[in-house]
Amino acid sequence: MAEVRINGKRMPNLQVVSVMGALVSKLETWGQKNRMSLTALSINGSTIDIESPDFQVLNLASDDLIEARMETPEQMSFESLQVAQEMAELLIFDLKVVTIQMWEAAKSHQKSLDVLLDDCQLFLSLASRPIDLLGVSLDELPCDAERCLRELDAVAQNVEDATILCVHNELKDSCAIMVNRVLPCIERWLGLTAKFAEFLQIDRPELGSTQGETTTQNVEPAS
Numbered sequence: 555m556a557e558v559r560i561n562g563k564r565m566p567n568l569q570v571v572s573v574m575g576a577l578v579s580k581l582e583t584w585g586q587k588n589r590m591s592l593t594a595l596s597i598n599g600s601t602i603d604i605e606s607p608d609f610q611v612l613n614l615a616s617d618d619l620i621e622a623r624m625e626t627p628e629q630m631s632f633e634s635l636q637v638a639q640e641m642a643e644l645l646i647f648d649l650k651v652v653t654i655q656m657w658e659a660a661k662s663h664q665k666s667l668d669v670l671l672d673d674c675q676l677f678l679s680l681a682s683r684p685i686d687l688l689g690v691s692l693d694e695l696p697c698d699a700e701r702c703l704r705e706l707d708a709v710a711q712n713v714e715d716a717t718i719l720c721v722h723n724e725l726k727d728s729c730a731i732m733v734n735r736v737l738p739c740i741e742r743w744l745g746l747t748a749k750f751a752e753f754l755q756i757d758r759p760e761l762g763s764t765q766g767e768t769t770t771q772n773v774e775p776a777s
Contacts, residue, residue, distance in 0.1 A: 556618040560584070568620075574602075575610030581622050593630065594623035631684035632756040638680035639747060641673060642740050648673055649740075653732045656725040667720060674713050681706055681743070684754055698749035705743040712736045
């Protein structure tokens with residue numbers, strides 16, 4: 555039977571499962587009981603797209619090694635915020651590139667703006683995701699944490715305003731918004747993330763690791 559590991563821990567009860575779709579179902583059941591979600595899956599070192607229906611019918615061989623990563627909402631929130639902080643630094647670079655090109659009316663400014671918009675969308679999604687993952691009510695947020703989210707709203711609104719001006723070929727006015735509004739909002743957000751993470755209790759580096767965190771709770775074999 556295939557060897558199955560969850561966060562590095564062998565799960566003998568899952569070795570009787572011979573079809574990937576059934577295994578994923580068992581993993582999700584285990585996750586619900588342990589307040590965890592399946593976030594990554596690989597077979598013999600190759601990553602599997604969990605969202606793809608093709609892998610559901612994949613038969614498992616006796617020498618296959620299946621490795622699953624399961625994470626709690628706190629772990630996913632910690633990682634989401636960490637990546638958002640990295641994206642913020644990337645956005646600052648994007649802003650500098652696009653504003654220089656727009657100010658000089660370079661033909662490449664539209665492509666750079668598209669990159670900025672894509673990165674901004676990902677950044678906003680990652681930065682706000684902890685609230686949804688942890689089910690925190692906005693009414694419960696203290697002042698600093700609320701300000702952190704307000705800066706995200708400001709980034710989104712100001713980027714939209716700058717984009718509209720760019721579309722109407724008001725390039726220097728668009729640059730002014732990027733430099734005087736968007737950039738300060740991102741920098742203020744970065745300065746508030748520590749308090750935001752502290753309130754949500756996702757400010758501990760050990761949350762980023764799932765090694766050795768599986769329990770010994772049984773998972774019923776597939777019928």
